[in-house]
Amino acid sequence: MPLIHLTTFIAAPPQRVFDLSRSIDLHKKAMAHTKEEAVAGTTTGLIGLNETVTWKAKHLAKQRILKVKISQLQPYNSFTDEMVSGDFKTMKHEHYFKPTDNGTLMIDLLSFESPYGGLGSMFNKLYLTRYLQKLLEQRNTVIKQYAETEKWKQLLR
16 A cells, blocks of 8 residues: 655645644645545534545546545644545544644655556556646645745635
8 A cells, every 4th residue: 555655844834734734624625636526524624533535636637526534633733534435445644743843744644555456556656646746746845835934824714
């Protein structure tokens, strides 16, 4: 099963980074290039424990639907979202927030399994893992931009 591990330093307090990471509105901004929209469940604001969001977006030349649930949440330290339904066989995204002297280390662990056995495994190695990592990097860049400037006030009041 592929595992993507990203660490992003953000010069902002953990509480702000944690909340921006749970922001449905900021996620939509970060994924605007895929026309991602929240179509069911929590569709605006901050998603919380045991809440779901269903995303609709265009990925790999096809309209995709992915429903995730926040299965674990420890305020300002971590949260986990897991696929309830979608194109993956399994998908789990763990988010960790570690305070530092001058900001926060945001750590993403994304594990997933594609369907279709060996063919799916080959697709993961050749393309999908790199594609998903770039999506996460894009999302993290937008979180960083908002957290390190006054833009965060537009989303967290």
